[in-house]
Amino acid sequence: MSTNVLKRQSPATAWLAGNGALVALVVLAVAMSLLSGDFLTVTNLLNVGVQAAVTAVLAFGVTFVIITGGIDLSVGSVAALSAIVLAWTTTSAGLPWPLAILIALAVGLACGLVNASLIAYGKLPPFIATLAMLGIARGLALVISQGSPIQLPDAVTHLGDTIGDYLPVPVIVMVVMGVITAVILNRTYTGRAIYAIGGNEEAARLSGIKVNRQKLITYALSGAFAAVAGVVLASRLASAQPQAATGYELDAIAAVVIGGASLSGGKGRAFGTFVGALILAVLRNGLNLLSVSAFWQQVVIGVVIALAVLLDTLRRRTTN
Template sequence: MHVSTDVLNGTAKAARRRHPAAAWLAENGALVALVVLVVGLSLLSGDFLTVTNLLNVGVQAAVTAILAFGVTFVIITGGIDLSVGSVAALSAIVLAWLSTDSGLPWPLAVLVALAVGLVCGLANAALIAYGKLPPFIATLAMLGIARGLALVISQGSPIALPDAVTHLGDTIGDYLPIPVLVMIAMGLITALILGRTYSGRAIYAIGGNEEAARLSGIKVDRQKLITYGLSGLFAAIAGIVLASRLASAQPQAASGYELDAIAAVVIGGASLSGGKGRAFGTFVGALILAVLRNGLNLLSVSAFWQQVVIGVVIALAVLSDTLRRRATT
């Protein structure tokens, strides 16, 4: 028997009214997990809650969070973007190469680097929307293309950045790391796009039911161009921030970061089936990964075991999403 979406939504709303505490916990489970994690690590290590260490956690989370904000748009539509780490590296390499080897003024080089990220995202969208490739295959291909181009342009070696760009990795005064400020700015932009724009509403509609969105008049292919374009643009920004911290653009930089970005989005409460996700949840997910890695380092846990722990956390997040979706169907 077919049950309409309105009926299901009405049932879910009625359940939330009956059990407000459980509903709040379901929506903010990642935030609760972050608080528990912070309290636990502060009890286990006296160095965790120091100002220096907390600022370090913020800086560590910045690049992953910026990447994850871009990936959030894609995952809400029910897609995936495996190319963001490679696009970040390529954008940084282009910036460094243009501003040093080619002598282009660094502001123009930054704009070109951002354009490179945008073009990579649009290429992903074109392959998916018009070439009808699955997002996994299209973005996997871009992962290889972008990483290969980064290696070709740099000839496999790091390229120094102009001093003006490396200042992006500095701290204003003693307590305001610029990467953290960039992360917060990108988070606010993500929240604004998702919550206050037509494209944001369209992204949720496409993730909920792509065919229904198309029939309701949403230009799905155009919105996918916007969605993947934003993901590529955010990846370029993350690549520039990462390069500024390293004081050079490295062709192998951000390798594997795409997995951390996807993990942050899922841990933050987004659904891999689409239609669900928030900028704040993604921010919390990125913080959980950074806090977890930082705390395990303070506790002198082997890097090998750290990968095991993070893998378990990701598996639990996906399992939680699966159980939550079953409970509402």
Template sequence: MATDTLKRDTGPGTDPGRGAAGRALVRRVLLDNGALSALVVLVAALSLLSGDFLTTQNLLNVGVQAAVTAILAFGVTFVIVSAGIDLSVGSVAALSATVLAWSATSEGLPVWLAVLLAVGTGTACGLVNGALISFGKLPPFIATLAMLSVGRGLALVISQGSPITLPDSVSALGDTLGGWLPVPVIVMVAMGVATAVLLARTYLGRSMYAIGGNEEAARLSGIRVKRQKLVIYALSGGFAAVAGIVLASRLASAQPQAAMGYELDAIAAVVIGGASLSGGVGKASGTLIGALILAVLRNGLNLLSVSAFWQQVVIGVVIALAVLLDTLRRRTA
């Protein structure tokens, strides 16, 4: 009788240890893939609520809407992984696009040279940020906040406060390839692949994780932290320049007031995608998912005719939940 009771108590359906292990596994999977799970649930819910959501044209529109934020966020990923912050990417994007339009029209430079000048402008802004942080010992928040103001001001000075029309060859970046595939989506994917390779396959990427995990330990292990930070912020500025060019191509003009607030969306996408604001954690795929979540939210709420004011409330709640999830993940780790 005692033997029968023991068999019943230790059976596969009543083993408390196995049940606890199963619950722990499910919890771990949800925590590790929370952003992807949220995206899937969000897409499913919006598909049920709106018959127009799950169409090819609308999904391509979501990709286009996510492109600029995602490209900005890829650059910000480098910074956040290394335990920094970059508030200047929106202004740097507007400045770079303005430099492109001004140099190609007013100065008559070839388009390819104007594009290089625009990317160089963004990279230079990032280098200034990195120098202020590494050698000037300014907190990243203050240094990049200053660049936010400087970049926007320079864009207004160069453009005299008015939009500058882009050459047709640059505006083509906002069109489609083959009549259906948006070029901004292609650029977004290309920049995402570049980010993934840099983070996972290069010495620079490993240095970012090391600096974000423990800057002093990284320095003692031989990593030239100051030089790496220069490169990290330069990359963020370069990615911002590409995002600015893509945004300007969609608008067919460079507008000095463009991309206002985009730096917050970029940071939100990185955090929603699973990166930790304390550094040392983050990946390109998570950032892409974070940008898509923001784009899907905005697109779906528009289809449901939700007020733009309430949209801001919803997105703010999503960001707060993402940070709470990050805190919970670090505690369980």
């Protein structure tokens, strides 16, 4: 019966079903603009974009993992570790900042490869493997920095600046990483393999896809994206802090799920993740403008995440 119902859906209904997050974002933005006269100002909208940037970049990396049916709880800690490595190599080691950024990205990539190796070859559940990396990366960040923030050189802090009056660099980075994510998912063999593994891992293996190799690529991408997010966050703060990005992994996962990805794998889009990150940023920004307590903000965002997962569950039941 559910199949017949789906066949009878009008194009408009089908579009709404596939773009629910975008509709929710528009409704949320309209509501916030009515509740606060400061919301639709150019300055505030740019602020929303900057606030969304780090979460969005993290979420783009997590999107690859969730589509395969996995999870990555380590991205916040990997972001902090990469930022600390960047700061340490430019200060204590005295390396040029472009080389230091490459090393920071390599650290994120390496963390992702370790995660993938534990999952693909060590047969650890993704939850356990990435939870272990969460602790390892955070601990290394504290060890390298000795628990104290490390100042970044001015050349790196410019990554957190604004070009002219209306073009924040973090927003540019966010858009670029989003485009890269979309290209990988829609235009490459790896992208097709990621969807196939998430849809049915055994069927993907029998069809000739080297599942373990693709998992290495998937988690490596997640780690590299986390490193980019760490660099952006550190540049905004003008220093690398070992406790930075704590809890960001939950925001990243939430953005992916709110954007329409399925935690069971096989479904997800770069644009949906981008919209999910914007929803979280608009929600937090609007609640701040309305002077809502930070404690209640956590409650509201928790409810939004729960609703997103519930809708995903209901959608899967309907289509099965």
